[in-house]
Amino acid sequence: MMTFYLKPLLGSCPLSQLVSSSCARLSYLHLLDQQRDSLDCVPEKVVASGQFYEEVVYGGGGSQWDRLSHFTLLVAASLDKEFRQFWVEMECLLFNYRLEREMTGKEVISSVRRLRRHLGEFQESVGGEVWGEVLSSVKEVLGDGLLQHW
Numbered sequence: 001m002m003t004f005y006l007k008p009l010l011g012s013c014p015l016s017q018l019v020s021s022s023c024a025r026l027s028y029l030h031l032l033d034q035q036r037d038s039l040d041c042v043p044e045k046v047v048a049s050g051q052f053y054e055e056v057v058y059g060g061g062g063s064q065w066d067r068l069s070h071f072t073l074l075v076a077a078s079l080d081k082e083f084r085q086f087w088v089e090m091e092c093l094l095f096n097y098r099l100e101r102e103m104t105g106k107e108v109i110s111s112v113r114r115l116r117r118h119l120g121e122f123q124e125s126v127g128g129e130v131w132g133e134v135l136s137s138v139k140e141v142l143g144d145g146l147l148q149h150w
Contacts, residue, residue: 009067017065018072025069027051029090032097039097 031049035042070091077084099108 009064009071013068018068021065021069022072022076024051025066025073029087029094032093033086033090036093039101042097042101 028051031045032039032042035045073087077087103111
């Protein structure tokens with residue numbers, strides 16, 4: 001399930017798992033970058049690569065390792081402008097890939113509802129005007145039935 005990555009994971013994990021999951025995600029993002037003009041070939045390329053992406057990114061996302069690798073690379077992206085540009089572009093590509101090819105309509109709607117709940121929590125805790133505007137937009141998308149085609 002897509003979680004929109006608003007809340008980082010809590011707890012701890014071994015450094016080796018942190019590095020392993022982050023390297024796997026970065027490898028997958030590079031694969032998406034190479035296949036950006038033919039995304040329908042991604043599953044074939046994954047099999048051909050021999051890489052194990054299942055827990056990290058492949059297959060809908062939302063697992064603890066998917067989220068952990070996302071936030072780890074987010075920290076890395078905050079430190080390097082060039083990597084940040086690549087990372088943001090590839091995470092957007094991954095998001096669209098999942099939305100268009102991996103998620104069912106029910107999963108999309110469930111994720112948007114979860115996003116609404118998380119944004120409401122953020123708005124209450126931070127009191128930010130920006131969060132309120134985003135929350136309002138998400139409520140409008142849900143309320144107007146804009147997701148009915150899913």
